[in-house]
Amino acid sequence: MNLGDDLYKEIILDNYKAKKYRRRMDDADISREGANPSCGDDIELFVRLNGDRIEEVTYDGAGCSICLASANMLCTALTGRTLGEARALFDQVRSMLTDADVPDFPEYASDLEAMQGVKAFPVRVKCAMLAWSTLKQVVDEHGAAVG
Amino acid sequence: MPSARTLPLNVSELRTEFPVLSRAMRGKRLAYLDSGATSLKPHSVLEAERAYYEQLSANIHRGVYEFSERATILYDEARTKAAGLINAAAAREVIFTRGTTESINLVGYSWGRKFLKPGDEILTSEFEHHSNIVVWQEVAKATGAVLRFFPLLPHAEGLDTEQLEAAFSERTRLVAITGMSNVTGYKPPIGRIAELAHERGAVVLVDGAQMACHEPVDVQALDIDFLAFSAHKMCGPTGIGVLYGRESLLEAMDPFLYGGDMIERVWKDRSTYAQLPEKFEAGTPHIAGAIGFGAACDFVQDVGLENVAAHERELLEYCVARAEARDDITIYGGTNTEDRGGIFSFNFADVHAHDVGMILDSHGVAVRAGFHCAQPLMRVLGVAGTTRASFYMYTDRSDIDALFDGLDAVRKIFL
Helix, strand or coil: CCHHHHHCCHHHHHHHHHCCCECCCCCCCEEEEEEECCCCEEEEEEEEEECCEEEEEEEEEECCHHHHHHHHHHHHHHCCCEHHHHHHHHHHHHHHHHCCCCCCCCHHHHHHHHHHHHHHCHHHHHHHHHHHHHHHHHHHHHHHHHC | CCCCCCCCCCHHHHHCCCHHHHCEECCEECEECECCCCCCCCHHHHHHHHHHHHHCCCCCCCCCCHHHHHHHHHHHHHHHHHHHHCCCCCHHHEEEECCHHHHHHHHHHHHHHHHCCCCCEEEECCCCCHHHCHHHHHHHHHHCCEEEECCECHHHCCECHHHCHHHCCCCEEEEEEECCCCCCCECCCHHHHHHHHHHCCCEEEEECCCCCCCCCCCHHHHCCCEEEEECHHHCCCCCCEEEEECHHHHHHCCCCCCCCCCEEEECCCCEEECCCCHHHCCCCCCHHHHHHHHHHHHHHHHHCHHHHHHHHHHHHHHHHHHHHCCCCEEEECCCCCCCECCEEEEEECCECHHHHHHHHHHCCEECEEECCCCHHHHHHHCCCCEEEEECCCCCCHHHHHHHHHHHHHHHHHHC
């Protein structure tokens, strides 16, 4: 194994292949599209809220394994969490990928550490960030309204 | 058909001319398969640029001293070499630009916006790089001209040559067409297209970014009006390229950029402009780049562009045969290697092109992944992107073997 192969850790590949949360949601309260025009990643997030709690979050779209695995991991981590928790997790994921910060994820989100290796490949950081950046827009717009 | 002068290239000897090829990438032997994006540079080109900066450094034209005069001579010689490369009738038909994109923009601004009228038609194709579509969309917007497209064969295996003529109308004023697709390597029948265009009084611009570097091009024999190409895809420096234009057209056009060097006389309220080619070269040009480009013209002509074309053809046949022997590769542009340059675009099973590219990278294989500045063609192909391996004179079979070894690694990880 080497650096490149190593990036594709089992957790990332499992999330990419599992597609547990990869589906459109008909009764979503919010849907939001996000795209990376330079590489063609194109996803849509669907969120169903109960007050400020995310009851269900799913995604659909096309993208590379890093992008889609990251979206699947986001859904796994945030199902049942509040918008405030989602926002805090976004900050941690971003600083893990763009600064040198060592993440300190809560137990329910510890799988996200598998994405740390992406940092070594700057062109792929935006793939890993796409679902999270899209989520941040949702939180920014709806966090205040329900909060 | 390779000409009688075609010789097998001594690739292993040629490779020693390119310093980057002696470097490892990700700790592996570098298999550079991205020459469609930019070619590697040989010692002679690097030396020519360095010698200018080290020994002269002076600006060209009006310097009244030896070093400036010497720099001017080298700059002019580069233009003569570029004109010779494409058999232009005169060196003044060669305008130095920053590259293919700027060359096409120059024609868009100085010819398109001046001469196109509402309802006039610009004929192009879905094979084009964005630089040969977006410019014309903007010209159409500004002038009221209309963009039309040549019909394609199924699966984008080429232009539908039976419908070439039908694509023209009485209003066709410009054909803007690639000499070779940067996605599939397909080479449209430029000579025939120019014939049809000229029968109707239309002007022909060829995007030669992928063409001029891979095969001999003769603008007079092809009878084309404009040819745009870049030095950096043919062993030369980045930041310099050529617009070839038929003299009568260049004369009729207005300048593109205004300022120093392109004027004849300047008063407070008006100016007159220089003759060709200075009319289109405002400001201090990329002198070192032009001199390096001149060295690149010498280099590719020494190697022989017919030899390069034959070598790439042989590599493409080898590559396609290896791909066809597997069940996990979709080839774009067809498997016919006629009318094709050394470009191999594919997808690997249902794995995203960026994942393929990234694993290949970790094996020392440099490819390009994505839509290759050709989104309209991606739509025709029905894909978000492809992985592209592209060849040049220094590419050898071990590079292609490394590609397929890398794909075995992709298979292990993803399938």
